[in-house]
Amino acid sequence: MERWPIGVFASIDAGLGVRLEVAAELGVTTIQLHAPHKAHRTPAEADRFLERLAQLGLQITAVFGGFDGESYADIPTVAKTVGLVPPATRAARLQEMKEISDFARRLGVSAVGLHLGFVPHDTADPLYGEVIEVTRRLCDHCQANSQTVHLETGQETADALLRFLGDVKRDNLFVNFDPANMILYGAGEPIPALEKLGPYVRSVHCKDGRWAANPGQEWGVETPLGEGDVGMERFLATLKKLGYFGPLTIEREIPQEPERQKAEIGSAISLLNRLKEKLLAN
Numbered sequence: 001m002e003r004w005p006i007g008v009f010a011s012i013d014a015g016l017g018v019r020l021e022v023a024a025e026l027g028v029t030t031i032q033l034h035a036p037h038k039a040h041r042t043p044a045e046a047d048r049f050l051e052r053l054a055q056l057g058l059q060i061t062a063v064f065g066g067f068d069g070e071s072y073a074d075i076p077t078v079a080k081t082v083g084l085v086p087p088a089t090r091a092a093r094l095q096e097m098k099e100i101s102d103f104a105r106r107l108g109v110s111a112v113g114l115h116l117g118f119v120p121h122d123t124a125d126p127l128y129g130e131v132i133e134v135t136r137r138l139c140d141h142c143q144a145n146s147q148t149v150h151l152e153t154g155q156e157t158a159d160a161l162l163r164f165l166g167d168v169k170r171d172n173l174f175v176n177f178d179p180a181n182m183i184l185y186g187a188g189e190p191i192p193a194l195e196k197l198g199p200y201v202r203s204v205h206c207k208d209g210r211w212a213a214n215p216g217q218e219w220g221v222e223t224p225l226g227e228g229d230v231g232m233e234r235f236l237a238t239l240k241k242l243g244y245f246g247p248l249t250i251e252r253e254i255p256q257e258p259e260r261q262k263a264e265i266g267s268a269i270s271l272l273n274r275l276k277e278k279l280l281a282n
């Protein structure tokens, strides 16, 4: 198996990724797929979708869940609307994640990812226990589908996420490490966080960004890969040190500007190929 196959985050009818045709035109071999809406998650749609992927030469390495009603407008809005944390939508969203897991299984995909939402920092908060419980239920459903669950990073510091993973106590629960999110959310320096979370990292996003003036209060700014504060060479060198050679999935979350999105992902692919050549030479 190729080490560090390059991928992109792709969407069919939902999410911030590129269209499948664009992924194919960019010449990548893997995608992470934002789960389509319910109408497109039928077994017949899955089979048709698999045919299309085969034609385009693309392999899905993870399916990411997302929900109607989520908003990333600002950090407080994320806390109120994103993932399985908000109580009002939790039961319905857990059900939807289980359906997404079943759809992913039909596609032959063994990893399901999501933004869980802001986990309370106070472990005595009853909400903390509720989030542990809903995460266990999702993990158990995915376990029955022979799948791992990958939590997107950024909302929590590495230490808080480690504590949460330990408290959930499910051995199919892992991390999708997004170094830019650590910066954008103000959750800590990405490279030390990656080192701490290393044993749990089963997939990564290659995304870049700059720190906000008031990290954690307001968003940082996402940038083209290599132009932000992550330090992509250090990021890949750390992945190598940790023994991670799985897919490098590029995210560039500007779907409102598809031409620019495609061009900047093209540049990101060139950057990653240069770094791969340098870092995998020996």
Ligand code: MG
Binding pocket: 152, 178, 181, 205, 207, 251
């Ligand atoms: Mg990400």
